[in-house]
Amino acid sequence: MIEMPVVVCGLGGMGSAALARVAMRGVRVLGIEQYAPVHAFGSSSGKSRIIRRAYFEDPAYVPLLDRAYELWRELEARTRAQVLHLTGLLTLGYDGSPMLAGAHAAARAYDMDVEFWDASAIRARYPALAPLDDEHGIFERDGGFVVPERAIEAHLALAKDHGAQTRFGVGMRGWESAPDGVRVTLTNGETIRCEQLILTLGPWFRETLAEIGVPLVIQRNVLAWFAPRRPLGPDQMPCFLMDRRGLPSEFYGFPDVGDGVKAAFHGYGEHTDAAHLDREVHESDVLPLARALEMWIPGAAGAYREGKACMYSLTPDRHFVLDHHPRDARVTICGGFSGHGFKFASAIGEIAAQLALDGGSPLPIAFLSLARF
Ligand SMILES: Cc1cc2nc3c(=O)[nH]c(=O)nc-3n(C[C@H](O)[C@H](O)[C@H](O)COP(=O)(O)OP(=O)(O)OC[C@H]3O[C@@H](n4cnc5c(N)ncnc54)[C@H](O)[C@@H]3O)c2cc1C
Structure with missing residues (x-):
């Protein structure tokens, strides 16, 4: 033994x-x-996991996030690996969106250094983005992604x-x-x-x-990468998380840092388990993502490059x-x-x-x- x-x-x-x-x-x-x-x-x-502080899920996570940011930076310093990519992150939604209200609550509770943008401010800062007139958002300069x-x-x-x-x-x-x-x-x-x-x-x-x-509950969630038809790196678009009427769930994505623009629905997919996950990505997974992405960022959903099925482990x-x-x-x-x-x-x-x-x-x-x- x-x-x-x-x-x-x-x-x-x-x-x-x-x-x-x-x-x-x-x-x-x-x-x-x-x-x-x-x-x-x-x-x-x-390849990427969003990181943000205006935490709509519950402001109680913010102290853990602050520690996580510190420890990611410590990990980078100790190993010389770049783990964090702080591209900026926009959380946006319609008037009355519960997700946006939650992000506001966290930002207020911790007096965060964030910017509140209406649709015209979003268009002015990122002309590539196409918010609807009643959509507004919270921009976090220190948001972005971690490379898992x-x-x-x-x-x-x-x-x-x-x-x-x-x-x-x-x-x-x-x-x-x-x-x-x-x-x-x-x-x-x-x-x-x-x-x-x-x-x-x-x-x-x-x-x-x-x-x-x-x-x-183990849920299948699909990620997809698209070759954009115009430059859509971090200068042209931030990471985003959006609550838009008509989409099957919250929708999020990442700028092109070499592999294309990546997008996914948050918490949308059939229930499964680790032994039976359907790892193949189907056209029916990709098309709704391409449609949602193209409406939000015209030109982003060019040719489909690759997809990946992954698993959420959902507690009640x-x-x-x-x-x-x-x-x-x-x-x-x-x-x-x-x-x-x-x-x-x-x-x-x-x-x-x-x-x-x-x-x-x-x-x-x-x-x-x-x-x-
Ligand atoms: C599509 C998708 C998108 C996501 N996006 C985000 C995001 O943008 N931001 C964010 O913060 N989070 C995101 N998440 C969630 C995040 O990725 C997960 O919460 C996190 O990866 C879970 O890590 P884990 O270590 O618990 O699980 P895993 O990384 O799966 O690790 C579990 C490990 O345990 C091993 N294992 C299990 N059983 C045994 C055993 N009996 N013996 C030996 N080894 C075993 C497995 O092989 C595995 O390596 C996303 C998740 C998915 C699926």
Whole structure:
């Protein structure tokens, strides 16, 4: 049997950060990942993930975002990898849009240095954009995107530099509580005894969370890239998140930084699970995206370049779960990121380490505990 003080299971966006943060505390840690490093089968691939602070989902996330920004910058400084691309971000919607109202509430609550633009101000700053007359928005200069693959790579490198061990290509079959620790069984039959187990299983969390009364819905969400018919880099368009009447859900996108303009609907797709995800991207996925993109940014949806099907892990209230396992406090759960978690990954890694090593985090995470279910 292998003995290890801390085991992190699942080395995607959150687990790679947790592995780095535990190792940086000087604690021996082993990371287990069923696939290869920086693989494309989970929820953390697709070249870009939006980051923003005027957080419509709940202003309670803002302190976590502030810590996430600090830690992304620290990661960049330590590894010399560019992870953040602060292109500016426009959150826009119609009068009375709940999403826009939520972004306003967060911006006001934290007195954020943002700009409030009506349709003509949007057209004046970004002539490429075509807002409807009743649409207005909040512009965050420090909004933009995180590159998920580079972030995972950087966190794994940082973890290794601090002595973390990793096992790729082998899964966790299960874990059980014992008086002398938590026993983790691997798919190759090996057993590890640890003092603390951090679970960062992404869309593979369904059974673990269902057992403790959190029904997780795994949703297929498609990303698509288009070759624009005119230059649409960060000088011509910011990252955006829009609530427009007539679209199937909120719609967001990214300027062309070499791979085309990328767009997706937020939280729109059939329910599935990690074993049965339809990974093929169909014309029926791409056409509604191309139509919505072309109306908003004429010329953006030129030739379709590529698409990717990815998975949201939706909790009933769309908020994360960061807590100890109710059956064994030596097991930390970081999951249910509900399609908006990546921007926080740097901070989630720190929180996971604090939950495991200190029993709690100084960051205000009570609203993300299991007690709410
Ligand atoms: C299409 C799409 C767009 C998104 N856009 C944004 C965005 O713009 N901004 C934002 O902030 N967030 C966004 N998100 C959400 C964000 O990407 C996720 O919240 C985040 O990637 C979740 O990371 P994770 O580490 O929990 O999951 P994953 O990265 O999937 O990691 C889980 C890991 O656990 C491993 N694993 C699972 N079970 C086992 C086991 N038994 N043994 C060993 N290994 C195991 C898996 O192989 C995987 O590597 C988006 C998500 C999707 C799908």
